[in-house]
Amino acid sequence: MKKALLKKISATMLAGVMAISAVGCGSGGNTANNSSAPADSGTTSSDSNTASGDSGDAESAPAVEGKDCTIGVAFYTDTGFAVDSTKAYLESLSDTLNVKFTYTVLTQTDEAANLTKIQELISSNVDGIICTMDLGMTSIIQECEAAGVYLGGYLCDYDTSYNTAYDQVFKSDYFVGSAVDGQSPDAVTIGTTMFDSLIEYNERNADAPITHVSMAIFPVWAFPTQQVGAEQFVAAVEAYNETAETPITVDPLNEESDVLAFAPLDTTYFAKHADSQAIISFAAGSAFVYPTMVQAGVDSSMKLFTTGFDGGEDVNFGTSGNGTYQQIMVTAPESITYPLVLLLNKINGVSFSDQPAEAERVSSAQYLVNSDEDMASFQKSCFFTKDAANAMYTPQDVLNMTAFGNPNATYADLKGILSTMTIDSIK
Amino acid sequence: MMSEKEKVTPAEFIKHHIYDIAAYAGLIVTFILFLIFSGSRLSYNMATVLQSASTYSIIALGAVFVYSMGYMDVSVGQQVGVYAILMIMITNAMGGTAAGVVVSFLVILVLALLCGAFNGAVAVWLKLPSIVTSLFLMFFFTGAQLLLMESTGTNSISIQATIKPADRGMYNVMLIVAIIITAVIVTYFFKFSKLGKYTRGIGANEVTTAQCGVNTTKWKVIAYMAFGVCVAVGSFIMLTRTGSAGKGTGSGYAMDIMICLILGGMPLSGGMKSKVSSALVGTFTYVLLTNDLTTMGVDLNMINFVKAIIFIAIIMVTCRKRDAVLPR
Numbered sequence: 001m002k003k004a005l006l007k008k009i010s011a012t013m014l015a016g017v018m019a020i021s022a023v024g025c026g027s028g029g030n031t032a033n034n035s036s037a038p039a040d041s042g043t044t045s046s047d048s049n050t051a052s053g054d055s056g057d058a059e060s061a062p063a064v065e066g067k068d069c070t071i072g073v074a075f076y077t078d079t080g081f082a083v084d085s086t087k088a089y090l091e092s093l094s095d096t097l098n099v100k101f102t103y104t105v106l107t108q109t110d111e112a113a114n115l116t117k118i119q120e121l122i123s124s125n126v127d128g129i130i131c132t133m134d135l136g137m138t139s140i141i142q143e144c145e146a147a148g149v150y151l152g153g154y155l156c157d158y159d160t161s162y163n164t165a166y167d168q169v170f171k172s173d174y175f176v177g178s179a180v181d182g183q184s185p186d187a188v189t190i191g192t193t194m195f196d197s198l199i200e201y202n203e204r205n206a207d208a209p210i211t212h213v214s215m216a217i218f219p220v221w222a223f224p225t226q227q228v229g230a231e232q233f234v235a236a237v238e239a240y241n242e243t244a245e246t247p248i249t250v251d252p253l254n255e256e257s258d259v260l261a262f263a264p265l266d267t268t269y270f271a272k273h274a275d276s277q278a279i280i281s282f283a284a285g286s287a288f289v290y291p292t293m294v295q296a297g298v299d300s301s302m303k304l305f306t307t308g309f310d311g312g313e314d315v316n317f318g319t320s321g322n323g324t325y326q327q328i329m330v331t332a333p334e335s336i337t338y339p340l341v342l343l344l345n346k347i348n349g350v351s352f353s354d355q356p357a358e359a360e361r362v363s364s365a366q367y368l369v370n371s372d373e374d375m376a377s378f379q380k381s382c383f384f385t386k387d388a389a390n391a392m393y394t395p396q397d398v399l400n401m402t403a404f405g406n407p408n409a410t411y412a413d414l415k416g417i418l419s420t421m422t423i424d425s426i427k
Numbered sequence: 428m429m430s431e432k433e434k435v436t437p438a439e440f441i442k443h444h445i446y447d448i449a450a451y452a453g454l455i456v457t458f459i460l461f462l463i464f465s466g467s468r469l470s471y472n473m474a475t476v477l478q479s480a481s482t483y484s485i486i487a488l489g490a491v492f493v494y495s496m497g498y499m500d501v502s503v504g505q506q507v508g509v510y511a512i513l514m515i516m517i518t519n520a521m522g523g524t525a526a527g528v529v530v531s532f533l534v535i536l537v538l539a540l541l542c543g544a545f546n547g548a549v550a551v552w553l554k555l556p557s558i559v560t561s562l563f564l565m566f567f568f569t570g571a572q573l574l575l576m577e578s579t580g581t582n583s584i585s586i587q588a589t590i591k592p593a594d595r596g597m598y599n600v601m602l603i604v605a606i607i608i609t610a611v612i613v614t615y616f617f618k619f620s621k622l623g624k625y626t627r628g629i630g631a632n633e634v635t636t637a638q639c640g641v642n643t644t645k646w647k648v649i650a651y652m653a654f655g656v657c658v659a660v661g662s663f664i665m666l667t668r669t670g671s672a673g674k675g676t677g678s679g680y681a682m683d684i685m686i687c688l689i690l691g692g693m694p695l696s697g698g699m700k701s702k703v704s705s706a707l708v709g710t711f712t713y714v715l716l717t718n719d720l721t722t723m724g725v726d727l728n729m730i731n732f733v734k735a736i737i738f739i740a741i742i743m744v745t746c747r748k749r750d751a752v753l754p755r
Contacts, residue, residue, distance in 0.1 A: 109678075113678070125722070138669075
């Protein structure tokens with residue numbers, strides 16, 4: 001009896017200690033991260049001068065010091081290069097902008113769970129939220145309106161809300177707009193980008209050009225722009241073939257094998273595309289295509305042009321390793337600057353003189369890496385290194401982009417920076 | 428009898444009610460922390476706690492019948508997901524009318540009753556632990572949920588009817604009323620009808636209960652069907668929160684309901700100490716705990732970890748049967 005009682009007491013004590021430890025771990029995280037802000041936060045990079053014409057004025061003290069505030073960031077996943085580099089970038093801004101950041105992860109399939117996550121962020125006294133997912137947005141924006149919390153988007157085109165709940169979301173005073181992961185659905189260029197990369201590859205490898213390709217996309221219901229991109233790619237190839245000496249064949253999309261329902265490519269893909277020399281993957285190729293290529297033993301004989309970067313692709317990129325990867329494409333973590341600045345303006349009760357009446361979704365330029373030189377540049381980026389010291393914008397630059405930190409700052413300048421975040425800007 | 432009661436010392440009282448005291452103490456502590464850490468967002472947080480707790484509490488109230496027998500149902504989350512999707516599809520197919528909402532609710536109510544009957548009856552007839560039949564239902568409903576969503580060609584679907592008052596205050600009142608009505612009905616059946624008496628008897632000692640002339644098979648089926656009614660009502664309440672559902676709607680509910688009941692002092696092994704109050708006390712403790720951890724600044728990703736530790740600790744402390752750590 002005494003032994004049983006002792007066991008119960010021990011279990012309770014253990015849980016208590018672990019719970020307190022966990023609380024300690026949780027609250028200590030931000031402090032550690034905040035201390036990693038770069039020491040040269042007062043300097044202004046040349047890139048930012050290009051993006052924000054008034055940054056020269058802002059080398060002096062800012063017009064208004066930003067209020068202490070907290071921004072919650074709701075990611076689509078809890079780890080990976082995009083998430084880690086974005087966190088590193090945000091934490092570097094913390095001291096200069098007087099912002100604390102807190103993070104959570106949303107689900108791609110459960111609106112109620114997402115609403116609860118947003119409610120938890122609001123409960124933790126955030127002043128603004130940056131959300132990377134458009135699921136349950138109508139109820140989420142209602143929640144933000146009720147709590148007086150502003151909401152911005154990042155790495156998301158908010159297409160569902162744009163098409164089905166524009167008035168509730170985009171016209172809401174509490175939605176500031178979104179920086180899209182690449183092109184917004186009404187300005188898709190990914191198909192021609194993929195085509196250009198293929199042609200560049202063929203020009204570099206004139207003795208062994210790729211003349212037969214197949215494609216892979218995610219389901220249309222989840223990523224309609226990928227279907228548009230695939231059609232754009234086919235159209236570009238057809239136009240090219242009209243005058244090309246060596247025409248390129250594109251296998252039409254096969255519903256069974258080429259549309260990946262967020263599951264890895266099936267090995268039957270290669271039987272259905274027996275003559276294909278390269279896969280043009282609009283879906284995230286490193287996670288969903290490359291593993292199957294390795295499994296089927298075709299990673300040395302086939303090339304992969306894809307979006308995304310999960311880490312490790314550089315080893316087999318271009319002329320390195322077995323050279324499977326010939327293109328990767330990612331959005332710079334610094335693009336979160338767009339919703340962040342707009343949120344900070346709202347929180348500080350200011351706005352740009354040219355602020356549009358309704359929230360916008362703005363396309364972001366992407367790091368298009370399709371050569372060894374590009375990869376060398378990419379490896380110096382904040383995205384790859386997860387080090388804010390390599391970010392395009394210093395904390396002072398970002399402060400200069402805000403309406404309270406720089407009275408001459410404009411919305412056009414802020415929007416403009418999203419188009420400058422290319423691989424060339426790293427060089 | 429009265430004289431015996433009068434002789435109970437405080438130490439003996441505490442010894443006999445230690446689990447209840449612990450459950451209520453947990454609720455009081457989490458509530459005090461809630462008041463302290465909510466700060467300027469107190470009224471907002473109260474509304475969110477109510478919204479989060481409404482679905483859990485209604486389903487947990489129904490689950491009291493099942494858990495009091497020492498049984499459990501792991502399919503509840505998937506059932507909630509499918510019922511929500513079906514309600515949306517049927518309502519939208521009927522033009523988003525009020526009649527559509529009523530018909531869709533009746534459809535899922537019938538489905539929930541059938542599932543309850545299946546869970547209770549098949550387990551007895553096949554002499555299987557009820558968790559096995561509920562596992563079957565869980566996999567069945569997981570597949571059904573995916574197929575239903577695939578048929579829509581979208582990631583989520585929204586109901587075209589208005590099922591939630593536009594005013595947040597009115598909505599909160601609606602939730603409170605729903606919880607109170609469910610609690611009153613469940614309390615009546617659990618405390619003052621044969622259903623509650625027999626389910627507790629089955630949990631305490633099924634053989635003895637059967638030897639007393641109780642048709643345990645019949646009452647098991649009725650208990651599961653009563654749970655089904657609450658699952659249907661809970662699904663509707665959940666749907667009112669977002670007005671939409673998707674492939675993952677309801678995931679995790681089975682575990683959450685179990686945690687709520689255990690936090691409220693419900694013995695996993697069931698029996699005569701099972702109480703309706705466990706559902707409400709546990710649900711609000713659970714939701715307040717989540718809110719407290721959030722407002723206290725615990726990393727949101729660490730909250731599940733903390734909750735898991737508390738959960739396992741409570742199981743170890745409150746399990747009252749030497750040979751029955753898990754429900755049947």
